[in-house]
Amino acid sequence: MIAFVGLGNPGKEYEKTRHNVGFMTIDELSKKWDIPLNQSKFHGQFGTGFVSGQKVLLVKPLTYMNLSGECVRPLMDYYDIPLEHLKVIYDDLDLPTGRIRLRTKGSAGGHNGIKSLIQHLGSPEFDRFRIGIGRPQNGMKVVDYVLGRFSEEEQPDIASAIQASVEACEAALTKPFLEVMNDFNKKV
Structure with missing residues (x-):
């Protein structure tokens, strides 16, 4: 079984925010x-199902971002x-809005959801699909930025990034992750 976990925060107030x-x-x-x-x-x-001959688990932790590991590990x-x-x-935050980057492992890079996963899993060695949301401008606090919604101008870029992430997830079902990473990281 392959588990795809999307990090975010539960509740209507967080729908369509950068952090989600x-x-x-x-x-x-x-x-x-x-x-x-x-x-x-x-x-x-x-939910669980079969895709491309693989059993798949799709997960949205409802623990809030900073406690994601409490859901994923069990x-x-x-x-x-x-x-x-x-x-x-x-x-x-470190990728421009709409850019995706795949990695096989690494540190949390300041992301509290990833920090929680590493803590609960006991390892940083899991595959990652990072979706760029850019950095806040004009002195805006990071917390306000990540919990804010995308601007009208950003929405097409984010829609494209989500679509590219879906395609990368599909590719990861049938190809080695390093190959998928090489294919998608070179796309701009």
């Missing part, structure tokens, strides 16, 4: 793969998913 691009991507995968997120357990909303244990089958989708 992981949730948005999981929602798109859910539609495209016809895997409803109709199960709740371990502080998460999730789900991985419950479904006996090895770390190399975990794919995490999340926002990244």
Whole structure:
């Protein structure tokens, strides 16, 4: 089984915010793969299905971003998913808005959701789909920025990035992740 986890915050007030691009991507995968997120357990909303001959788990932790590991670790244990089958989708301040970047491992880079995952999983070695949200301008606080919604001008770039992330997730079902990473990281 391959687990795709989108990081974000639950609740209407956080829908379509920069910090929720992981949730948005999981929602798109859910539609495209016809895997409803109709199960709740371990502080998460999730669904399972088969895509390209692979059993897939789609997950949206409902613990709030900073506690994402509290959902993901128990789900991985419950479904006996090895770390190399975990794919995490999340926002990244260090990438320009609309850019995606895939990585096989690394530090949390200041992202509290990733920090929680590393802490609960005991390892930073899991595949990542980073979606650029850019940095705040004009002295805006980071917390206000990530919890804010995309501007009208940013929306086409984010829609394209989410679509590219969906395509990368699909590719990760049938190709080695390093190959997928090389294919998608060179796209601009």
